[in-house]
Amino acid sequence: MTDAALPQPGSPPVDETVRADRMRAGLRRRHGREIRFRLYGLLAIGVAVSFLLLLLGRIVEQGHTAFYAHTMTVPVYMDPARIDRAYPQGTNFELLAAEQQLARFGVVDDAAGSKATAMRGLFSSELKFIAADRIEAQPGLIGQTVPIAAPLSDDADLYFKGEISLDTPAEQRRLSNEQIAWLDRMRAGGQVESHFNGALFTRGDSTEPELAGVLGAVIGSALMLLVTAVIAIPLGVGAALYLEEFAPRGRLTNLIEVNINNLAAVPSIIYGLLGLALFINWMHLPRASPLVGGLVLALMALPTIIIATRSSLKAVPPSIREAALAMGASKTQTVFQHTLPLAMPGVMTGAIISMAHALGETAPLLLIGMVSFVPGVPHGLTEPTGALPSLVYIWENASERAFHERTAAAILVLLAFMVVMNAAAVVLRRRFERRW
Amino acid sequence: MTWLLPPLLIAMAVAAYIGGRRLARRRQQGVRAHSRPGQHGAYAMIWSLVPALAVLIGAAVLVPSLGAGAAAAGAALAGVLGALFAFSRIRPELRARNRVEGWIVGLLFACSAIAVLTTVGIIASLVFDSMRFFASVPIAEFLFGTQWSPQTAIRADQVGSSGAFGALPLFAGTFLIMLIAMAVAAPVGLFAAIYLSEYAGPVFRSTVKPVLEILAGVPTVVYGFFAALTVGPAFREFFNGIGAQLAGGPLDGLGQYLMLVQNQMALVAGGVMGIMLIPFVSSLSDDIINAVPQSLRDGSYAMGATKSETVTRVLLPAALPGVAGAMLLAMSRAIGETMIVTMAAGLAARLTLNPLDTVTTVTVQIVTLLTGDQEFDSPKTLAAFGLGLTLFLITLALNIIAQRIVHTYRQQYD
Numbered sequence: 001m002t003d004a005a006l007p008q009p010g011s012p013p014v015d016e017t018v019r020a021d022r023m024r025a026g027l028r029r030r031h032g033r034e035i036r037f038r039l040y041g042l043l044a045i046g047v048a049v050s051f052l053l054l055l056l057g058r059i060v061e062q063g064h065t066a067f068y069a070h071t072m073t074v075p076v077y078m079d080p081a082r083i084d085r086a087y088p089q090g091t092n093f094e095l096l097a098a099e100q101q102l103a104r105f106g107v108v109d110d111a112a113g114s115k116a117t118a119m120r121g122l123f124s125s126e127l128k129f130i131a132a133d134r135i136e137a138q139p140g141l142i143g144q145t146v147p148i149a150a151p152l153s154d155d156a157d158l159y160f161k162g163e164i165s166l167d168t169p170a171e172q173r174r175l176s177n178e179q180i181a182w183l184d185r186m187r188a189g190g191q192v193e194s195h196f197n198g199a200l201f202t203r204g205d206s207t208e209p210e211l212a213g214v215l216g217a218v219i220g221s222a223l224m225l226l227v228t229a230v231i232a233i234p235l236g237v238g239a240a241l242y243l244e245e246f247a248p249r250g251r252l253t254n255l256i257e258v259n260i261n262n263l264a265a266v267p268s269i270i271y272g273l274l275g276l277a278l279f280i281n282w283m284h285l286p287r288a289s290p291l292v293g294g295l296v297l298a299l300m301a302l303p304t305i306i307i308a309t310r311s312s313l314k315a316v317p318p319s320i321r322e323a324a325l326a327m328g329a330s331k332t333q334t335v336f337q338h339t340l341p342l343a344m345p346g347v348m349t350g351a352i353i354s355m356a357h358a359l360g361e362t363a364p365l366l367l368i369g370m371v372s373f374v375p376g377v378p379h380g381l382t383e384p385t386g387a388l389p390s391l392v393y394i395w396e397n398a399s400e401r402a403f404h405e406r407t408a409a410a411i412l413v414l415l416a417f418m419v420v421m422n423a424a425a426v427v428l429r430r431r432f433e434r435r436w
Numbered sequence: 437m438t439w440l441l442p443p444l445l446i447a448m449a450v451a452a453y454i455g456g457r458r459l460a461r462r463r464q465q466g467v468r469a470h471s472r473p474g475q476h477g478a479y480a481m482i483w484s485l486v487p488a489l490a491v492l493i494g495a496a497v498l499v500p501s502l503g504a505g506a507a508a509a510g511a512a513l514a515g516v517l518g519a520l521f522a523f524s525r526i527r528p529e530l531r532a533r534n535r536v537e538g539w540i541v542g543l544l545f546a547c548s549a550i551a552v553l554t555t556v557g558i559i560a561s562l563v564f565d566s567m568r569f570f571a572s573v574p575i576a577e578f579l580f581g582t583q584w585s586p587q588t589a590i591r592a593d594q595v596g597s598s599g600a601f602g603a604l605p606l607f608a609g610t611f612l613i614m615l616i617a618m619a620v621a622a623p624v625g626l627f628a629a630i631y632l633s634e635y636a637g638p639v640f641r642s643t644v645k646p647v648l649e650i651l652a653g654v655p656t657v658v659y660g661f662f663a664a665l666t667v668g669p670a671f672r673e674f675f676n677g678i679g680a681q682l683a684g685g686p687l688d689g690l691g692q693y694l695m696l697v698q699n700q701m702a703l704v705a706g707g708v709m710g711i712m713l714i715p716f717v718s719s720l721s722d723d724i725i726n727a728v729p730q731s732l733r734d735g736s737y738a739m740g741a742t743k744s745e746t747v748t749r750v751l752l753p754a755a756l757p758g759v760a761g762a763m764l765l766a767m768s769r770a771i772g773e774t775m776i777v778t779m780a781a782g783l784a785a786r787l788t789l790n791p792l793d794t795v796t797t798v799t800v801q802i803v804t805l806l807t808g809d810q811e812f813d814s815p816k817t818l819a820a821f822g823l824g825l826t827l828f829l830i831t832l833a834l835n836i837i838a839q840r841i842v843h844t845y846r847q848q849y850d
Binding site for chain 2: 030031033034036037038040041042043044045047048049051052055058059062234235236237238239240241242243246247255256259260261262263265266267268269270271273274276277278282299302303306330331332356357359360361362363366367371389392393396404407408411414415418422
């Protein structure tokens with residue numbers, strides 16, 4: 001018997017059942033805390049996952065309407081009095097079509113022609129080019145009535161998509177009640193039809209939303225990634241090979257390693273400043289060109305590729321190297337004929353993932369001039385172009401409401417490319433990864 | 437003309453390789469040679485390529501007036517001469533392999549030196565242009581001035597033509613948004629990591645981890661779009677609604693203020709940035725928690741501790757330095773993040789810590805200063821490089837400290 005087991009003098013004796021109750025209560029409290037703690041963890045994951053769903057859901061919700069568009073078919077009497085046979089492009093076909101449409105509706109225009117102007121605002125300016133091309137191809141059509149199918153203007157398109165209605169306050173829409181009534185009559189007359197918005201994928205950027213597409217930006221991004229891949233992958237793999245296989249342990253190697261780790265964490269906008277100062281102001285390479293964009297992205301992607309390559313080189317067991325060396329291969333032969341081929345799946349996976357990251361990078365592109373409007377589709381490495389992420393930025397800043405849905409659509413295109421690249425990386429990893 | 441150069445060089449290299457290999461094969465017949473014919477071929481190739489490239493680069497740097505045609509002709513001549521010289525040296529006892537391998541290692545070293553050159557380039561370009569900026573604006577005024585209005589007027593008599601470059605409001609704005617982002621990312625990311633590493637089963641883990649990776653892979657411009665067009669308006673409506681309730685009551689002042697809150701409040705950019713950082717924080721913390729030895733957990737369980745007690749009293753204290761390092765890395769990310777703030781935060785430089793006010797950040801100002809019409813020598817555009825240098829130094833310091841901490845932490849349990 002020790003003193004500890006004896007009831008302390010002065011303190012009341014504790015009943016056994018009371019103590020057990022207290023312990024049970026304590027245990028309950030502790031288990032309650034455990035459950036709450038667990039819930040916090042689940043809640044945190046729930047927040048992250050639901051946010052991802054919200055983000056993607058919102059973008060699909062905003063962007064899906066951009067994938068279809070409305071076309072209007074107007075019969076146009078090709079008035080010989082107003083079309084110059086030698087130069088059909090000079091004719092104001094939009095006004096011609098608008099006036100004839102008004103006449104069909106039985107609307108009498110005022111002297112200033114304001115109703116015709118209002119009607120004309122419902123067509124895309126593309127109508128003019130479509131009609132002129134028809135006349136140029138078949139001059140015999142002059143004097144006949146030709147049905148011309150042309151995109152609707154962005155506002156009219158939004159009306160048919162239900163984004164604008166008569167209930168929208170007048171200051172928030174650019175369509176008058178009269179124009180909306182006309183649109184309804186045209187739809188009732190079977191002139192309007194909805195179809196897949198091919199222009200979104202076959203056209204470059206444009207100031208008019210209904211004619212704006214992502215093709216120019218997709219090609220710009222592709223050219224840029226090509227430059228990035230050609231520069232960053234060989235350089236990155238070479239650097240990783242040196243550091244992992246050849247470098248003597250020493251101060252210089254250490255310096256390079258610390259350097260690479262820090263470069264991987266430098267904010268991307270700093271690379272933009274570097275690109276602006278080095279490639280544009282000092283080397284005088286053309287602004288906003290895929291060449292400069294690709295160079296900047298290559299510098300950015302380099303550390304990531306080096307780190308990924310090194311870790312997959314590390315994963316190749318030393319026994320492979322030792323076996324090759326024992327057979328009389330030189331160090332270089334060992335590396336290039338045994339280690340590198342075995343590490344290749346990992347290297348390619350890392351390279352693809354870093355290319356996908358480079359594809360989505362925006363900030364450095366803004367600084368090297370890819371914020372300006374570039375119409376059409378780029379033709380070379382040294383011409384100014386847009387890129388997908390910078391197109392998203394440009395369209396998001398545009399004032400026309402129709403650009404909002406197109407911004408979301410451009411994001412979907414960008415995400416689709418990234419999904420494809422990442423899926424390729426996953427497949428590569430699954431198929432070729434070897435566990436030693 | 438220039439596009440002809442690469443095919444020309446490649447053709448020359450291939451010719452030198454094939455010629456060298458053939459020559460070596462013929463001269464090695466019946467003799468025990470030091471190197472394989474292919475290595476002799478590579479030797480000849482190096483001897484033709486290196487002089488050709490040297491001539492090209494030399495011509496471009498030293499005599500830029502020389503036409504591309506003349507330079508190409510000189511390069512071709514140098515290449516042919518080099519190859520002929522190499523051919524003359526090919527014999528069985530030539531140590532072609534060692535020579536070639538020496539060049540290969542040199543080339544690989546050059547690749548890794550690019551990384552150092554990039555750093556040098558960053559520092560040089562930032563420092564050079566910042567020096568020109570600080571020649572017109574004193575450093576002290578830049579760092580501690582409270583007035584930021586970089587719009588220098590074209591004519592001297594215009595209002596506000598002086599242009600003020602006190603960056604303190606920008607630092608405050610950056611700090612505020614970073615703080616909000618960390619307030620979201622730190623607890624959520626840490627709890628997600630704890631749950632994934634301590635509680636989740638393998639199936640749950642293997643489904644949630646890819647989802648977090650997707651969240652990490654979404655480009656920041658997409659977050660910016662989401663912040664500007666979805667979160668911003670939603671928050672504004674929410675606060676305006678509360679304001680409308682409060683206005684006229686005892687909290688009238690607050691109500692009036694809330695009714696005027698704008699889309700571009702710091703809370704929106706900071707909150708969305710926090711969400712962006714969740715996967716970053718959680719994957720770093722996950723690694724760090726997993727690095728704590730199992731024996732510590734086992735010891736704690738053996739003493740009767742519950743899982744949460746083990747996490748809060750054993751694992752987190754043991755992992756604290758590592759987690760702190762992860763948080764520092766996340767902070768450096770938040771400070772350098774550009775697109776979300778460019779699209780969702782404001783442009784008004786204001787010295788405030790109120791999350792409902794619009795603030796601006798260093799990165800937003802860099803983008804704004806450099807994306808307008810720019811004449812390159814005005815202090816307005818050079819100010820962007822001053823801001824860039826500050827940003828670089830701050831993030832560099834955070835990264836170095838964080839990597840140090842994580843490194844020593846890792847060694848502790850190795």
